[in-house]
Amino acid sequence: MPKVMITGANRGIGRAMLDLYVARGWDCIATSRQDMPAQENVTWVNLDVRDPNSHQTIEGPLDLLICNAGVYLDKGATIGNGFSASDWSETMAANVTGVYLTIEAQLDAVRQSKAGKIAIISSQMASSTNAPGGSYIYRASKAAALNLGRNLSSDLKSEGIAVGIYHPGWVQTDMGGGEADIDVATASNGLIARFEELSIETTGCFETWDGRAHPY
Ligand SMILES: NC(=O)c1ccc[n+]([C@@H]2O[C@H](COP(=O)([O-])OP(=O)(O)OC[C@H]3O[C@@H](n4cnc5c(N)ncnc54)[C@H](OP(=O)(O)O)[C@@H]3O)[C@@H](O)[C@H]2O)c1
Numbered sequence: 001m002p003k004v005m006i007t008g009a010n011r012g013i014g015r016a017m018l019d020l021y022v023a024r025g026w027d028c029i030a031t032s033r034q035d036m037p038a039q040e041n042v043t044w045v046n047l048d049v050r051d052p053n054s055h056q057t058i059e060g061p062l063d064l065l066i067c068n069a070g071v072y073l074d075k076g077a078t079i080g081n082g083f084s085a086s087d088w089s090e091t092m093a094a095n096v097t098g099v100y101l102t103i104e105a106q107l108d109a110v111r112q113s114k115a116g117k118i119a120i121i122s123s124q125m126a127s128s129t130n131a132p133g134g135s136y137i138y139r140a141s142k143a144a145a146l147n148l149g150r151n152l153s154s155d156l157k158s159e160g161i162a163v164g165i166y167h168p169g170w171v172q173t174d175m176g177g178g179e180a181d182i183d184v185a186t187a188s189n190g191l192i193a194r195f196e197e198l199s200i201e202t203t204g205c206f207e208t209w210d211g212r213a214h215p216y
Pocket residue numbers: 007008009010011012013014032033034047048049050068069070071072094098121122123124167168169170171172173174175176177180
């Protein structure tokens with residue numbers, strides 16, 4: 001069975017994607033910052049993506065690496081009331097450095113797969129084409145994650161590793177809130193269909209959960 005690793009798999013979209021891969025019988029590596037109850041077909045790994053010492057390379061071949069863990073600390077902030085320096089650094093550490101460290105730590109395992117793939121969960125808020133204002137920290141972090149994914153896609157193409165960057169939708173999770181557009185089942189089913197389609201021909205794509213190309 002293929003092997004998938006998902007960061008931030010203890011709740012939200014990460015948890016929903018994990019449940020789908022477990023149901024499909026995949027060999028699942030799931031990361032969490034806290035201890036999780038044992039589960040069949042799941043190896044739980046303690047990981048704080050911000051901490052370089054927390055990353056352990058897993059046994060390959062790793063067919064799909066999903067960088068999902070993320071934070072949105074400046075929701076509702078306004079200029080002069082929020083956007084603190086600590087929120088900037090915490091967010092960049094989790095949403096950008098965390099993605100890079102995750103990929104760097106697992107790249108050798110991904111290389112062992114015949115057609116290894118890397119999925120980065122960014123956001124529509126990464127877009128510079130659509131710039132409605134506000135949430136500067138989160139938007140900048142997701143834009144950086146998109147940029148990282150695009151550049152990695154160029155560097156890893158010759159190795160046959162495809163990198164996709166995704167907007168999961170506005171999803172009813174702790175982060176998205178109860179008034180969000182779609183539930184985690186819709187988001188996670190859409191995302192895993194996108195990962196299935198991802199190929200070396202489409203590497204570097206920035207897509208929504210339902211398969212639309214998103215403006216950069
Ligand atoms: N929900 C939306 O509408 C929406 C829209 C666009 C993009 N996204 C993106 O989708 C991804 C998942 O979001 P979600 O809605 O499922 O959020 P969520 O419910 O808040 O879950 C976030 C997950 O990330 C983990 N995480 C946060 N910081 C971490 C760190 N430093 N190290 C390891 N894990 C960490 C959390 O772990 P803990 O439980 O330990 O905190 C949790 O498992 C995020 O990247 C988010 O930015 C979400």
